[in-house]
Amino acid sequence: MSTPAAGASASTSSTPPTSGQAPPPPPPPPSAAKRNYDSAIATLGEIRRPKSKRAKRNPLETKSSLEKLMSMARYFPRAVHPFMDIGLALEYGGKARWSAPTPAAPGNSVVIPASQQKEEQTYIDAFERMIAVSSECADVLREFYKDEDQWTRIISKFRETANSARHNDTTGLKHKLKYPTPIVPAIPEATSKSDRGVNHAMLRDAIIPWSLRLKIHERAPTSHDGDASSSSSPTAGTSEEEALLSDEAKRALSALLNGCKETDGVTPALTSGRFPSCFYADGTYDSNDPAIGLFRAPFLLRIGRHLWTTPSSAMDGATSLKTISNARAHGQFIVTREMIGYICCHGRNMLSTADWAVKDGAYNYQKLFNKVVKLFKKDNDPWVVDTLKWYQDGIFGQCRNASTEDRDSDNDDDDEDDDVAIINARRAERESSASSG
DNA sequence: AGCTGGGACCTAGCAGTAAT
DNA sequence: ATTACTGCTAGGTCCCAGCT
Incomplete structure (x- = not known):
């Protein structure tokens, strides 16, 4: 926040990028465009704050235009797409919204491949979702868009702020x-993340999918077979507990620790194809319907x-x-x-040894995000409605003091992942049985 | 060189309380 | 009842160090 404020106080010239104004007199080169931008930024950073008593205010109402723009940039990774380049979203979105279509010369038309059109549309959709936050910001952005140099600079600033x-x-x-859970043994805050992920018994259970979690905790048959204790829900392992594991479980655990591959070598254990077990409510996982408790x-x-x-308020x-x-x-x-997709990415990342990135070994966070978003696409699906309501009540509780348009767009992901495929199949079954019954 | 994480620091804003 | 002040919390920025 110090940068905009400093910019505002440092400059007294004012050339706000408002529509309908004549362009400013040509300043001397070489940095005319830069000063133009700087003065615009400085003006946008100016803010009239009340000098009297601090009354309760809506942050969105008291922010300067520049602060609102930067708030929009911060909104982008949190509620639009954490892995999408906000710069490209601005480029394609601005072009789609504010550029006049150029008529192609007869016989000289350029056909954009369908795949590229689809990709551009993804950026445009993200841009539209972002600027839906504030129509005022959209107007300001449009003024920046009119000047190529200013537009380039504001894109750079958006990238920086979103990141x-x-x-x-x-x-x-x-x-x-x-x-996730009280960690035993506790991990000191000063330590790096190297002792997380599969290197930590409790976090290992949390980060791997349920199918593998069940497998690595499978116990060898004993004379006490049938005891309730032997079929209890698998949790963190100790050396004593590991001694009771079946041979197959030991192999699976060893493979996990060594190369993150299951013993059959067919299904990677730590890919974005399956959700981490920590994404499920306790004791709800059902391999036949992975949506339950998800x-x-x-x-x-x-x-x-x-x-x-x-x-x-997190806890x-x-x-x-x-x-x-x-x-x-x-x-x-x-x-x-x-x-929710952003939450899931952070949830998985904080358990992992790796820092924030699109990929963590074989695990692709962008795919995870797309999978989550994809699962919530069917607005009228009971699971979608219930789950969204659960989050709404859990996060905002009774403090729903503003309404925001439900931003709806289609970021399709062609990859059909394991969990998503099963969940969709179960949905189809339910729908067909409902229609026949 | 560029990127990313860590942490110190700055600032905004809320809530509580005292003064008028 | 209104105003002014203060403490605390949390978001954001900046800078440095480590890594690729």
């Missing part, structure tokens, strides 16, 4: 390992609260939005599928 917001979220969540983990809810209400929830928060900053009080 900073994601960085802040990652840093804030990095040491919140109490969100995303209903308190762990994910806590991350959602951490990101959107405040870190202090126990908030009955009201009392302090400043991302929800207020962005004017976002409705949980969307993109927000």
Whole structure:
């Protein structure tokens, strides 16, 4: 926040990029365009704050135009797409929204391949979702779009700010390992992430899919077969416990620790094809219907609260939005599928040894995000409605003090992943049985 | 060289409380 | 009841170090 404020106080010239104004007199080269941009930025950074008593204010109402633009940039990774290049979204979105279509010369038309059109449309959709936050910001952006140099600079600033917001979220969540479960042994905050992931018995269970989690905890048959204890839900392993494992379980565990491949070598254990077991509510996983209990983990809810209400409300929830928060900053009080996707990516990343990136070994976070978003596409599906309501109640509780348009778009992902395929198949079965019955 | 994470620091804003 | 002040929390920025 210091940068815009400093910019505002440092400059007294004013050339706001408002529509309908004549262009400013040509300043001397060589940095005419830069000064033009700087003065515009400085003017946008100016803000008239009330000097009297601090009354309760809506952050969106008191922000300068530049602050609102940057808030929009921060909104992008959190609620639009954490892995999409915001610069390309601005490029394609701005072009689609504000560029006049150029008529192709007869016999000289250029046909854009369908795949490229689809990709561009993805960026355009993301851009539209982003600027839906504020029509005022859209108007300001349009003024920047009119000048190529200013547009380039504002794109750079959007990239920088969006990345900073994601960085802040990652840093804030990095040491919140109490969100998934009380970790035993506890991991000191000062340590790096190298002792997480499959290297930590409890986090290993959390980060691997349920199918593998069940497999590596399978016990060898004993004379006590049939005891309730032998069929209890698998949790963190000890050396004693490992001694009781079946040979197959030992092989699977060894393979996991050595190369993250299951013993049959067919299915990678740690790919984005299957959701981590920590995404499920306790004791709900059903291999026949992976949708049951999916995303209903308190762990994910806590991350959602951490990101959107405040870190202090993460564990126990908030009955009201009392302090400043991302929800207020962005004017976002409705949980969307993109927000859940972002939550899932952070949830998986904070358990992993790897830092934030698109890929963590064989695990692709972008695919994970796309999978989550894809699962929530059917707006009228009972599972979608129930799950979204669960998050809405869990994150915002009773503090739904603003309405935000339900942003709806189609970021399709052609990859049909394991869990998604099964879930969709079960949905189809339910729908067909409902229609026949 | 560029990117990313860590952490210190700055600032905004809320809530509580005292003063008028 | 209104205003002014203060403490605390949380978001954002900046800078440095380590890594690729």
